Amino acid sequence: MIEFEQFLADSSKLVDQALEQLLPSPECEPLRLYAAIRWSLFGRGKRFRPALVFASAKAFGVEFEKVQATAAAIEMVHTYSLIHDDLPSMDDDDMRRGRPTCHIKFDESTAILAGDALQAMAFSAIANNDNLPEPVRIRLLVMIGDAASKMVAGQQMDLEAEGRDISIGSIEGIHRNKTGALIKASACVGAVVGGAPDVEMSAIMDFGEKIGLLFQMTDDLLDITESSEMLGKTAGKDLSSAKATYPSVIGIDATRKKIEKIHAEAIETLSRISGETGILKNIAEYIIDRRS
């Protein structure tokens, strides 16, 4: 696993480098807006989605440089969603990525605008990426735009489901939109840029969908089993806000069994891809073994 840890460290470095290049300098006006954006982007983030983008590039024979801006754009979209989800009128959270949330450190209007600006910058980053031909940029924009819309729909569904009895099917629907769509899109970036044949595109889409589910199920478990300090955000939050989660509906043991099953299926899909899928496999393992 040392090789994989090195990959994670390298991929964090590459995405942070791209983010630095894409953001206005900290001396740009309005200072407070860009300070808030940097505060939220450069906390103790796992950079999970960018790692998935680079792992996908590896599997489809694409140089990392070509997907660097897209990895940064996806991290921007993810970060904007965290900032907005943490707002008082939504999940009302004080802690994120090991530090006070954006609206606590700054204020509510700055947090809303920081999220808004991040979303605009994300699409601009992909549109401006001269490393890729225009039709490829368009395919990425269509895919990530669609994921960003689904993410918002999922958050709305999640808020509406609070305190209500819902089926496991509905929970899956929420998560397929809220977190699954952007994770799936991240997994597909290498295939889009590398021009993967249909059969491999379909395989990576299946893989992305399954690890999206895995990610959410393990997230739900961690909320119960780990401390706030470990998670870098408030633990036990799902229960206190009566969130619809896998463990709350089917129980902890059944959730663990489902995780094993979907993990096996995810690994199986990789056999349909001819390239180097070792790191994608590591990522699937990393999701189920993680503590934060």
Add this chain to the structure above:
Amino acid sequence: MIEFEQFLADSSKLVDQALEQLLPSPECEPLRLYAAIRWSLFGRGKRFRPALVFASAKAFGVEFEKVQATAAAIEMVHTYSLIHDDLPSMDDDDMRRGRPTCHIKFDESTAILAGDALQAMAFSAIANNDNLPEPVRIRLLVMIGDAASKMVAGQQMDLEAEGRDISIGSIEGIHRNKTGALIKASACVGAVVGGAPDVEMSAIMDFGEKIGLLFQMTDDLLDITESSEMLGKTAGKDLSSAKATYPSVIGIDATRKKIEKIHAEAIETLSRISGETGILKNIAEYIIDRRS
């Protein structure tokens, strides 16, 4: 002017048609999110930016059909900015486009998410527009993405300037970002799609910049001189929230004189464009004569 009124009516119809095609049907889940989006989009909006897009298409010999999705996308970006600007932590407004604001009619979290979804859908609408070659779509995305970022920066600057003494230069800086950038981009759409020569591109950029300023200066005056009913939003708001405006810094008379001067300059720039600029000229007049 009957011809111009017909043009405004036609352009409203074209943009509403495109919006209908781009939005998820009202039966899609989550119902409340899409209801909120429709509520905000289909109020008594002037559809000023779409009109500018179609007028620009006319000037550069581009069929309206080719810019219809872009006009809708720009109206989506504008509408998302209204929804977020009206939130309690920002301008805290109850009335917009002649009806209760989104967070009053629905709730705060739904309003934030409606704005977020509109921004994502706007970029998707341009990326998905099969009527245009991919390189043209990319140029539009770069231009409108940049304008969307500037708009957010301008709103932050505007909030920070509340209750503070600022120079006329700073006010212009705020408005060039907050409202000017998207208006300028709207004016340039036809030139980008029509592949205008550099000299005409530069002329329409100048025109767009000037009418952006005109629009804001008249907006500031209307806030003082017109009723809430006429405006469809709360009048007298700038004064009560100690907003930095042209009349508050240079006075009403000086603002009117500046409007005349910039209007003349805007008309002058049109002489550098060889196409049919009659409607662009009408739009400049419409801005300074409007009552809402």
